Amino acid sequence: MHPRLTFALAIIEGLAILAYAFSGFIEARKRRLDAVGTFLVALATAFGGGTVRDVLLERRPFYWVQHEAYVVVIFALSLVAPYVLRMASRVFNERALLVADAIGLGLFSISGTSIALDAQMPAFIAVMMGVVTGVFGGIIRDVVCNEVPLLLRDSRPYATCAFAGCWLYLLLDHLQFDSVYSVIFATGFILIARLVTFKLDVRLPH
């Protein structure tokens, strides 16, 4: 891969992880958790999906073991989470958070699917593994905070966008597209699908 592209992907990945951790901070704040609780919830939100996937696929080492720095950064942010949230609410608006979270959803889902395919999973299972990677962190966050997971009751397409994007990735992979472009294209699809359906307030039946 072109080194500049690798660098860009690493930046985007970092943004996505921080966006997930951030949604953990917000939930922890709502529940008035202390600094330790905030840290554990943010950690579970950011890395829960990938960890469950790796346990299911028997992959080691975990992402957060190889990239210890992320754990340390989330730890440091947790200690000052109230200030982080206050500062962030001035610098970013809610839309910025929505976009960062949607990037995370896309990136984590597609990388999850890709890893599951490498592990010889059948198509439907690989797609499910991708969706789990993208959404499980949020489910753990809400279960620990004693709520019915937002994702399961929201009726806005969230997991659904990831699901569609993972199938798109499978299709591109089947057509033997260059893998870097497949990842970027499918991730972009999920990002745009999430933002457009959110904007248009599309609802799933239930």
Add this chain to the structure above:
Amino acid sequence: MHPRLTFALAIIEGLAILAYAFSGFIEARKRRLDAVGTFLVALATAFGGGTVRDVLLERRPFYWVQHEAYVVVIFALSLVAPYVLRMASRVFNERALLVADAIGLGLFSISGTSIALDAQMPAFIAVMMGVVTGVFGGIIRDVVCNEVPLLLRDSRPYATCAFAGCWLYLLLDHLQFDSVYSVIFATGFILIARLVTFKLDVRLPH
């Protein structure tokens, strides 16, 4: 094994999996989850117990990876869960569901114990693994739906029936009964114990 018996067991197993998924549909309906939430809850209910057992025993591939078709069927049913529930309420009565669920409890518990014995677990642990296989799907379902798991507070013998049946299976295995008959006999015991104690409204102390 006689091929006709294998076929019969495959049918019974399919029924049991669908009964578990169905109890996920019912819970999801109560909580007004959307189609994605319904699917994930049904999946966790049907395969959660066996997956936790396999993670604990380091067994791969998972049942649902080898039998992808079940995942696809549960997915398809989830999309039309409200209609499935309405239709089912006309065709089956509650007793049919109770019986199907009790078959699942028996089959999953005994198969779990059998697999744990194959993995050289000591007796008490093998029985516990069997009970976990039988009941953990329901626990995950209730935790995700933000309830104290029914099983833990119901005081009707449910896990207790599975527990007794798994010990019976261990006894039969120890007496070197033919393994097919042991499975059928112990599964039947759990099924009947569950139905009889339910009918007589037997309660555990608490």
Add this chain to the structure above:
Amino acid sequence: MHPRLTFALAIIEGLAILAYAFSGFIEARKRRLDAVGTFLVALATAFGGGTVRDVLLERRPFYWVQHEAYVVVIFALSLVAPYVLRMASRVFNERALLVADAIGLGLFSISGTSIALDAQMPAFIAVMMGVVTGVFGGIIRDVVCNEVPLLLRDSRPYATCAFAGCWLYLLLDHLQFDSVYSVIFATGFILIARLVTFKLDVRLPH
């Protein structure tokens, strides 16, 4: 190690496991769980942290598989949990429970860190694994009983004491202290830190 020391450690470990199981009994009583529910909650509280750690590190066999006797004892106690609790409330006061729980927190956290270091985890991750070993049982207990985990919202230093003690252990290990003394010293630190901060009613910011 001196055989008398080994014996003393085994006794302390047994006490710690029972203290954790006991906190499961208390929670189960509050939620009016039946005997099966009480057993499963006590088991998850006592062995949940170590089991999660072992799944993350791919270690087998689990502690409770090798020490089946603990599972049997907790099972027997669960059957008579109301009597156990009543009797215990006469024999011990709350302070005794607090001390036993703090011993458990110290012992489990330090042993968790030590095991993670043996598995070549980097420093911060090893400390996190230690904290997870010490506190995850309580988190599972509270999640199953449908509460926001006490540990995440209490604001009294609990995980924080474990966190500090694990770093102390790492330091001693780095200074090449004798490993038995490092364990005893760091465990004692956590025990005393927990009791002192509790007594002085120290609170974390949130």
